[in-house]
Amino acid sequence: MHPKIISWNVQGLNECNKRLRIKALLRMWRGDVVCLQETKLRSIDRSIVRSLCGCSYVGWSYLASVGASGGVLLMWDKRVMEVLEECIGDFSVATMFKNVEDGWVWAFVGTYGPNVDRDRRRLWEELAGVYSLWDVPWCMEGDFNITRFQSECSGQYRNSVAMDEFSKFIFDLNLMDLPLVGGEYTWSNGLVWSKLDRFLVSPEWEAHFPEVCLKRLP
Incomplete structure (x- = not known):
């Protein structure tokens, strides 16, 4: 099987009308795993999840926002995925999945990264720690709030230490940075892209899904 993964920085789930619009789109896209970043919600209960996903077979886990900043909501179809373990950190929600169809076990982590360099170092330590917990193929995704190369940010002319540390983290964990379909940039404030x-993803994950096509929603 090839699970359909949807990743989306929703920039807040506080408004009922916005949740209804997201629900309509998620129903159309039919994702097996859905990760929503920047929920801006301190707590998420079943009523909020049902307002986003009408499926009665939905499983979910979340990272609370700090004040009105951040937050991650991870949802999955329990008819497709069984959760064996989960780990919620300061910046991420990680789960170890078992595919119902073929029994294949793999791990997924959804992330919303911090904007401060010292906190970014905590993020790399957190993700490396979770990665060491489960000896299975991995898929890490989300809004990391940092670029890797100067070409990934319009108007930026030199690499920073934080960018180098991000690349080192990817290298140390032997992860593959998969290309995204749908555009060179994933964020803009109207002036900077x-x-x-x-x-x-780990090489084992990519080998299991060699024809995977990934699209990050704006």
């Missing part, structure tokens, strides 16, 4: 969102 950047690639902040990525899917990072």
Whole structure:
């Protein structure tokens, strides 16, 4: 099987009308795993999940926002995925999945990264720690809030230490930075465009899904 993964920085789930619009789109896209970043919600209960996903077979886990900043909601179809374990950190929600159809076990982590360099180092440590917990193929995705190369940010002319540390993290964990379909950049404020969102996978994960096509929603 090839699970359909949807990743989306929704920039807040506080408004009922916005949740209804997201629900309509998720129903059309029919994702097996859905990761929503920047929920801006301190708590998420079943009523909020049902307002986003009408499926009664939905499983879910979440990272609370800090004030009105951040937050991650991970949802999955329990008819497709069984969760064996989960780990919620300061910046991420990680789960170990078992495919119902073929029994294949793999791990997924959804991330919303910080904007401060010292906190970014905590993110790399957190993800490396979770990665060491489960000896299975990995898929890490989300809004990391940082680019890797100067070409990924319009108007940026030199690499920063934080960018180098991001690349080192990917190299140390032997992850593959998969290309995204649908545009060179994933974020813009109208003046600056950047690639902040990525899917990072282990070679074993990529080998299991060699024809995977990934699209990050704006």
